[in-house]
Amino acid sequence: MFSNTLSILFTSNELTILSLVSSMFFSMVFGYSISKKVEKVEKVEVEKKVETVATEILIERAEIRVREANKLLIETNKKEQDLIERENKLLIETDKKEQDLVERMENLNEREINLNEYQKDLVERENYVEIKEQFLQNFEKTLNDRREFMLEEELQKHQKQQKVEPTIYKKIYKDIIYIDYKDFFILSGFGTKRNREEIKKLGGNWVPSQSFWLFQNSEKDKVQFFLNSL
Numbered sequence: 001m002f003s004n005t006l007s008i009l010f011t012s013n014e015l016t017i018l019s020l021v022s023s024m025f026f027s028m029v030f031g032y033s034i035s036k037k038v039e040k041v042e043k044v045e046v047e048k049k050v051e052t053v054a055t056e057i058l059i060e061r062a063e064i065r066v067r068e069a070n071k072l073l074i075e076t077n078k079k080e081q082d083l084i085e086r087e088n089k090l091l092i093e094t095d096k097k098e099q100d101l102v103e104r105m106e107n108l109n110e111r112e113i114n115l116n117e118y119q120k121d122l123v124e125r126e127n128y129v130e131i132k133e134q135f136l137q138n139f140e141k142t143l144n145d146r147r148e149f150m151l152e153e154e155l156q157k158h159q160k161q162q163k164v165e166p167t168i169y170k171k172i173y174k175d176i177i178y179i180d181y182k183d184f185f186i187l188s189g190f191g192t193k194r195n196r197e198e199i200k201k202l203g204g205n206w207v208p209s210q211s212f213w214l215f216q217n218s219e220k221d222k223v224q225f226f227l228n229s230l
Helices: 002-009 012-162 196-201 217-228
Strands: 169-173 176-180 184-188 205-207 212-216
Touching (some): 176 217, 212 217
Antiparallel strands (some): 169 176, 184 212, 205 212
């Protein structure tokens, strides 16, 4: 009915032109909407792709950061472990040094005690030596006095037997007794034992029965020089 009405109003050429125009209009309208939809779909897909790529980049960066963090954590743990080992080693060395120091202090204290005991013993020995030296000096003096007394008796006896002139001079040089007679002189005492060889070289003659050295007056100067050098 609509087509019949158009055929009445328009000619066939006009209808053809009208149909073409209407087709073009509808194609333009529908084509624009379709292109819009396509553009919208493409935009959504692009956004999705961008979002996907961005997400992948973020994930990759996150994974890199996680790996770096794990690496840093491993290094930190290793450094911490090394630090703990060093501290333990230092503690062991410190304990060992302290133990050595304690042992040295104990040894030092023991040595000090031993030194004190040694010094005490040394003082006792020195006192003993002093006492002994004093005793020996007294004994030597007593012995010298007795020898001198005995020598005097022997000389007096010898004088009576040999009719020798009495003593004209007597002197003691340390522990050597010098007795000068008119025709000779003699040396006696403990010191003659220590100087036996020198006295012999000076021309002395040993008299065993009287325990003295006999000299001629010609040797007096040499003997006097020797006695003064003692």
